[in-house]
Amino acid sequence: MEEFGKFLGWVTVVCFGLSVLNYVVKKLNFVLRKKLDKEAPVLVMYTKLMKLIIRYHLYFGIGAGVFALLHLCLQLSAGRISLTGLIAVTLMILTVLCGIILKKTGAVARKKVLYVHRSLVVMVILVVIVHLIQMG
Numbered sequence: 001m002e003e004f005g006k007f008l009g010w011v012t013v014v015c016f017g018l019s020v021l022n023y024v025v026k027k028l029n030f031v032l033r034k035k036l037d038k039e040a041p042v043l044v045m046y047t048k049l050m051k052l053i054i055r056y057h058l059y060f061g062i063g064a065g066v067f068a069l070l071h072l073c074l075q076l077s078a079g080r081i082s083l084t085g086l087i088a089v090t091l092m093i094l095t096v097l098c099g100i101i102l103k104k105t106g107a108v109a110r111k112k113v114l115y116v117h118r119s120l121v122v123m124v125i126l127v128v129i130v131h132l133i134q135m136g
């Protein structure tokens, strides 16, 4: 059971990582487009991969939230409490909620909500790093 608890934690990290790629692929796309020919096969393949990551962002994000909650339930049911874990899961749920709001927001407020969404992601990354150092 202990191993399964850890496994759920790592699945959360993977889903979260795939969600963060939404930002990374767009930045990399910007760099690649400057350097490569429009028709270059690498760029064509990269564009397909980028579109997949952007299209499924919502699902990776919700997945991260769900697995974090499952990890939380398992750890709590085993009587294990972690302050860094609790902070991480709270921030992650806020990130997911903010993402959902972002999806429904009109162009005017979008910039501000995106800023909050991104800032929450940075906070989650920092807290999860501390959590992993503590639990590893």
Ligand code: HEM
Residues within 6 Å of the ligand: 002, 003, 005, 006, 007, 009, 010, 012, 013, 068, 071, 072, 075, 076, 080, 081, 082, 084, 085, 086, 087, 088, 089, 092, 128, 131, 132, 135, 136
């Ligand atoms: C965003 C939320 C979270 C993430 C991404 C996360 C991730 C992880 C990962 C990857 C591990 C395994 C580390 C290893 O293999 O050594 C782990 C372990 C652990 N986590 Fe979390 N965690 C989160 C939230 C929580 C919460 C809310 C709690 C408890 C209230 C918690 C309690 C623990 C405990 C007790 C362990 C050690 C398990 C053991 O040694 O068997 N975590 N976490």
Ligand code: HEM
Residues within 6 Å of the ligand: 016, 019, 020, 022, 023, 026, 054, 057, 058, 059, 060, 061, 062, 064, 065, 092, 095, 096, 097, 098, 099, 100, 102, 103, 114, 117, 118, 121
């Ligand atoms: C913990 C999970 C999540 C993480 C780590 C995450 C991460 C990110 C990051 C880093 C960006 C910035 C990308 C950019 O600057 O273009 C972003 C944008 C965005 N996110 Fe999330 N997100 C998560 C969950 C969600 C969820 C659940 C939703 C929707 C239901 C969502 C909707 C959006 C939207 C609409 C954008 C604006 C850019 C776009 O449409 O691709 N996010 N997210």
